Amino acid sequence: MCRVLLVDDEKMARIGIRSVFDWENGGYELVGEASNGQKALKWIENGEADILITDIAMPVMDGLELTRIAKARCPWIKVLLLSCHSDFEYVREGIRLGASDYILKPTLTAEALKTALDRMRAKQEEEREERRIIERFKDQKESEELKELEKSLCKALCGHTEAMARMKAYLADRPYRMLVCGIDAAEASAPEDEDALSEQGESLRRRFGQLFPGALTVQLRPDTLLALVPAAQESGQRFREQAETFLERQEGAAAYPYSLAASRPHSEVEKLRQAYTEAKKALALAFFTGPGRLHLAAQRDKDGFHGAAGCREKGGSDDGSGMSAMNALKEALTAGFRSKAERELDAMIARWTPGERTRTGVMREAEELLGLFALCKGAGAEAVRHICELSRLRYKADIERHIRNCFRELWSFDDNARPNRSLHERIVMQALQYIEEHYTESISLQQVADWVCVSRNYFSEMFKRVTGQNFIDYLIALRLKRAKELLRNSSLRVYEVAEQSGFNDVKYFSKQFKKTVGMTPAEYQGLSGKGRNTDSRKTRHDFGT
Numbered sequence: 001m002c003r004v005l006l007v008d009d010e011k012m013a014r015i016g017i018r019s020v021f022d023w024e025n026g027g028y029e030l031v032g033e034a035s036n037g038q039k040a041l042k043w044i045e046n047g048e049a050d051i052l053i054t055d056i057a058m059p060v061m062d063g064l065e066l067t068r069i070a071k072a073r074c075p076w077i078k079v080l081l082l083s084c085h086s087d088f089e090y091v092r093e094g095i096r097l098g099a100s101d102y103i104l105k106p107t108l109t110a111e112a113l114k115t116a117l118d119r120m121r122a123k124q125e126e127e128r129e130e131r132r133i134i135e136r137f138k139d140q141k142e143s144e145e146l147k148e149l150e151k152s153l154c155k156a157l158c159g160h161t162e163a164m165a166r167m168k169a170y171l172a173d174r175p176y177r178m179l180v181c182g183i184d185a186a187e188a189s190a191p192e193d194e195d196a197l198s199e200q201g202e203s204l205r206r207r208f209g210q211l212f213p214g215a216l217t218v219q220l221r222p223d224t225l226l227a228l229v230p231a232a233q234e235s236g237q238r239f240r241e242q243a244e245t246f247l248e249r250q251e252g253a254a255a256y257p258y259s260l261a262a263s264r265p266h267s268e269v270e271k272l273r274q275a276y277t278e279a280k281k282a283l284a285l286a287f288f289t290g291p292g293r294l295h296l297a298a299q300r301d302k303d304g305f306h307g308a309a310g311c312r313e314k315g316g317s318d319d320g321s322g323m324s325a326m327n328a329l330k331e332a333l334t335a336g337f338r339s340k341a342e343r344e345l346d347a348m349i350a351r352w353t354p355g356e357r358t359r360t361g362v363m364r365e366a367e368e369l370l371g372l373f374a375l376c377k378g379a380g381a382e383a384v385r386h387i388c389e390l391s392r393l394r395y396k397a398d399i400e401r402h403i404r405n406c407f408r409e410l411w412s413f414d415d416n417a418r419p420n421r422s423l424h425e426r427i428v429m430q431a432l433q434y435i436e437e438h439y440t441e442s443i444s445l446q447q448v449a450d451w452v453c454v455s456r457n458y459f460s461e462m463f464k465r466v467t468g469q470n471f472i473d474y475l476i477a478l479r480l481k482r483a484k485e486l487l488r489n490s491s492l493r494v495y496e497v498a499e500q501s502g503f504n505d506v507k508y509f510s511k512q513f514k515k516t517v518g519m520t521p522a523e524y525q526g527l528s529g530k531g532r533n534t535d536s537r538k539t540r541h542d543f544g545t
Contacts, residue, residue, distance in 0.1 A: 001029040002121050005049035007040045007066065008033075008082065009058040013105070017053065020110045028117060037061030037069070044070050044077070051120055053080045056090045064094055071098035076127065078120035082108070150218045153228055157273050167228075168269040170216075174230045177239065178263040178275035179208075179215075180283050181225040184291050184394055185256045197222050200255050211242045223256075226276070231265060243294045257291035259283060264297045287359040288352075288396045326368060327458050333376050338411055345369070345407055349400055359396075366390055366399050371452075373406050375426055427452050428466040431459065439478045440502040445471045479503060480516055487525040494521045 004023070008014045014033050023030050031048055034040035038061040043049050052070055056063040067079050081094045081102040091102045100123065101116045149170060155163035181204060185197045201219050208217045208227050216228040231239055243260055261283035263275035278297040285295045325348050332341035348369070352362045370387050386406050393399050430452050435443070448471070449459035463471050483501040486492055495506040498521075503509035513521050 002027060002117075002124075003031045003048060003050045004028050004117070005031055005040060005043050005052050006033045007035075007037060007052065007054040007058070007063070009035050009055060011035070013055070013082075017108070017113070020108070021113050022110075026114060026117070027121075037063065037066030040066060041069065044073055047074055049074070049077060050124060051078045051080060051117060053082065055082045056087050056094065057084075064090060064097060067094055067097045067099050076124065078124055080116055080120065146216070150216050153216050153226075153272075154218055156269070157276055159273070164269055164272075167272065171230060171269060173267070175265045175267045176275070177229050177231050177265055178272070178279045179227040179229055179243075180261050180276070180279040181208075181227070181258055182261070182283050182286060183223040183225075183256050183258040185223045194222070197256060200258075201225060204258070207246060211246050228272075229262075236265075240294070240296075247292055247294060259286035259291050259293055259295065261285070261295040262297065284359060285354055287362075287394070288354050290395050290397060326365075326372075326455060329369075330372060330454075330458070333372065333410070342407070345403075349403070352396055352400065362396060362399060363390070366403055368454075369403055370406060372454075373410060375430075375452075376410055425466055427454060427459070428463055431463065432467075435475065435478065439475060440482065440500065442502075442504065443475075475502075476512055477516075480513060483509070483513060483521065484517070484524065487521055494525070497521060 006014055006017060008017070018030060018033070021028075028051075032040075032043050034043075036058045037054070040052075040054070041061075044052075044066075049070075052066070054063040054066055063081060067081070070077050070079060078101075079094070079099040081091055081099045082105055083091050083102055084105055091099075094102065100120050103112055103116055149166070152160075152163040152166045152170075156167045183197065183200065183204075185193075201222060204225055205217045205219065208215050208225070208229075212227065212229045214230050218226045220226050229239075239262075243262065247258075247260055261279045263278035263282070266272075266275050282295040282297050286293065289295075325344055329341055329344040329348070332338075332344055348365060351357060352365075357365075367387065367390065370390060373386070386402070390399065390402060393402060431448050434448055434451050445460060446456050449456045452459065454462070460471060463469075463474070467474055469477070479502040483497050483503075486497045486500060490497075492500070494510070498504075498506045498509035501509070503512075510521055513519075513524070517524060519527075
């Protein structure tokens with residue numbers, strides 16, 4: 001419906017105009033009437049009229065002044081002037097002010113009114129379409145410019161000179177922050193999940209633009225968004241409020257939770273990459289706090305957190321104190337001391353803090369604990385399920401809950417239940433099976449210890465306790481046993497026997513063989529009748545020298 005406002009100081013004239021025309025069937029709505037221009041302003045100011053029909057000569061505010069004000073405040077409005085024969089000069093002034101048409105009151109008919117209204121409505125729709133075309137062109141141009149700026153941001157982070165210059169022009173010496181938004185989409189695997197993740201990412205990009213005017217937003221990955229946000233130096237509190245609003249509007253139950261991290265304010269465009277690194281490291285705090293929170297680089301420094309790349313694992317799996325705690329836990333489990341084992345477990349979990357561990361460090365220790373629990377009760381399907389479940393957990397609180405539940409399962413069978421006392425033997429038996437399958441390859445004590453999920457030192461101690469031999473002596477004996485079989489039952493050269501037995505150095509092999517057997521490999525092979533005939537072609541490898 002096209003909205004029409006009627007203004008005339010003569011009541012009978014308004015009644016006549018109102019009744020002479022079928023407004024509704026003609027596609028028009030008469031939204032109001034007024035006796036002078038002043039009273040008509042409330043409709044004009046509220047933008048409630050598309051066409052204004054006004055008399056020229058009126059008290060308080062005449063039609064010319066009303067036309068001037070209406071066109072100034074609502075440029076799209078069309079004005080139809082009503083005049084008498086003697087008002088022609090006024091009509092010409094009204095046309096100059098922007099009126100679209102005029103009708104002489106003595107000749108006003110329904111048909112003339114309809115013709116004038118239809119002509120103005122058609123012109124208005126034509127102008128509206130032109131404005132839409134211009135806006136679309138403007139939006140498209142701005143969108144293309146924005147995309148180019150976003151590409152430049154990515155290039156600038158890689159040190160591209162021209163992109164850095166463009167970012168400098170874009171920022172115009174304004175301070176800025178770098179924001180990283182991480183979406184927790186660990187469970188997004190099905191196509192419909194990926195579609196939902198893509199939609200959420202696009203929604204978050206739009207929200208960045210709404211809350212942070214002028215922000216450049218790039219979707220680095222389906223679950224990671226990066227934003228460059230210009231910010232005034234005094235807007236720290238305002239920025240925090242905007243960021244909290246961004247996080248408060250977490251979407252419905254089907255959406256994925258997300259966290260937001262921000263760098264400190266920077267002024268130099270050369271520090272773009274530094275700002276990005278700050279934000280990315282701050283986002284790592286989400287692992288310890290859970291999703292839906294804001295993490296600032298300044299807060300990260302205060303908490304003593306140095307990020308996944310720079311955090312030194314205090315008391316981690318590679319140092320004495322961390323492995324001492326793990327060994328103490330293993331000993332308590334082996335002896336069946338539940339209270340002591342629980343205290344040791346509590347002590348290990350208490351060090352799962354940003355200042356002590358990274359996410360990688362926590363996951364590594366959690367895997368070691370589950371491996372230990374599996375050895376206590378047997379590495380069956382249940383143990384495998386527990387380890388698979390760990391890989392799906394995203395946050396420290398969930399990992400801790402999972403570890404404690406698995407620990408309780410060790411003691412949940414009956415009042416006298418306790419972990420198997422033959423823990424050491426079971427660990428070594430698994431190791432012996434692995435060594436038996438790989439001893440001809442280049443394997444080390446550390447490699448085997450990793451396979452059975454224990455530390456190097458602890459494994460070495462257990463291995464000697466159970467087998468009565470050091471790891472390296474056991475490995476050499478196994479390889480020499482294989483070498484003797486090959487020397488007795490094949491015509492391989494000595495260096496070939498060394499290689500197939502797991503020795504990389506034939507001289508070292510010959511030395512160990514003679515030390516153990518009392519003769520060289522060639523002499524031993526000769527006793528078995530498998531040695532090659534000696535002639536001028538015999539190489540020194542055949543004698544192990």
